[in-house]
Amino acid sequence: MGVIGDDIHTVGNRIMQLALEESQLRVFNLRTRNRPESFVQAALEVNAHAVFVSSLNGEGEHWCADFRQRFIEIGLPDVVLYVGGNVVVGTRPEPEVVELFKGYGFDRVYHQRPDIGAAIADLFEDLRTQSDQREHRRGPSFA
């Protein structure tokens, strides 16, 4: 997880880390000011199941384009990708923002949603689906 762009808004990042840890997840926090490649490299390094990207100043729109593509290129096509915060500059209807970021390859988009709890619940669900899919692709291990 980390904040993207030159954004140094750190409060949400810290709370998110505490919330994820409290849900018994192992968190690797890149903290503030990250380029997209830092997320990709760190995900590879720690063998991440999910990547949380946040943006408060709205730089997200600029940096997140082709986000999924970068993970496919490095051999992590299945990693769960979440983005949240205040991800675009200015006021835009939420469905438009969600569609934009889903187009970038994100699984879930939380634009101006104050409750972290929903994202964590979604994450557990997505991780289960992800692990089923991986199993399915690999085939029965005892064949």
Next chain:
Amino acid sequence: MAHPSLDGRLRSIDSQRQQVLAHPLARSLDILEVRNHLLAVPARRFPSIRYAERQAGVPLLQPRGGTPIFEDQLRLTKMLSDAGADFIPLTIDSCTRHNQYDTAGQLLRRSEEAGKAFLNGYPLVCHGYELTRELFKGLDKPVSLRHGTPDARLLVEMAIGSGIAEIEGGGLCYCLPYSEGFPLDRALLYWQYVDRICALYSTPDRPIHRESFGPLSATLVPPVVVLVVELCEMLLSAEQGVQSFALSFGQTGSFIQDVAMAQVMRKLARELLHEHGFEAMQTRLVYHQWMGQFPMDQPRAAALIAGSALLAGAIDADKVVVKTVDEALGVPRAEANAEAVDTVRYVLRTFGVPSGLDSPHILAEADLIESQARHVMDAIFALSGGAFWESVYRAFQMGWIDLPFSPHSDNAGRLVSMRDGNRSIRILDPGHLPIKQFDLDRERILLSTRVDNETKAYRRMLADISLMV
């Protein structure tokens, strides 16, 4: 042992100063000419003179404000002064704060062409000191430089050159909450330079005033952290010969803690200056209205501003830095800023707030935070080494100075805080903070006064942060 002392004073800054002033944007600033300008401006431009005239129980008022285009800043300055602000702000844009003068220059031109702001403050270095003097022509109030710059050497040279006699900031308070990667040791050394030039430009009647920024990250910062940062910066400034200094803190969210904090900050500041031979330094106390998350709803924001004004009166702050109803929305409109000054003035005038409040709760709170602050300061003084600034730096490296929610990558980030039943900020996990077990136990007992049904700690913390929303 590295106590603050005159030995810590920079001996000669001439060669460093030549380098700083060699920058093309310094526009061959002439130190002697600046000195003469400082003697020529009205005496009330100097905060110590304005503070001396203050009536007890009525804090002086200062809004915040900065906008890139010169004419807009001029209009803002007039509007704030007409609205009754006692101090006029000059808030600097983020690019200048990070020494990115080229970007600031480009965005300034773009702002001027488009007639709207592409910077979140006034790019003083790009505008230069000659033009900036024009902003304040005929003004007989102090102007305060508000920024957030780890390396403010050139900026402060330009500010003083413009006739600005109050410089906010410090190596700790303008690095840890504002920068992700600026090395703290360099920030401390660059702020020694700033303190030194403030001292060199000061005369006994017209001292350049320094102010520290106590709100820090403005998010659940326990009093002991604020006290230690403020006291260290005061002593670092005193070492360089600064004669007039303000310590500050941001509204904690707890009535009790605000009153206790003001008492302890005043007491320890006097005591430490006396102990280290800096009695001559004049100190003031500045209170920042709520610096955390603000309500979006304007009537609520106005109510928060009014309530906070009452507290500023109750602690008899020398100055209060006011917020606006636009706080949650972005950079405030000039009109909102003028309104806020009027609101605070109105509350202070109509309530006649009693100061010197006391109660067993306030006494207990003051005793606890005083004991913690003393313990940490003594631990810093006891560190081996030759210079006080190095001890401060080492204290940071060891996590003794640990700022919650700092974006700085070297900040320990181990200390965890939460509110108690009185809404006072308590230490849940001290991290490496060197406080006594007895004081930590007292923190835990007070923390147990909190009643809520929330099982997740992060939800409690979120509720604490959104306290005023």
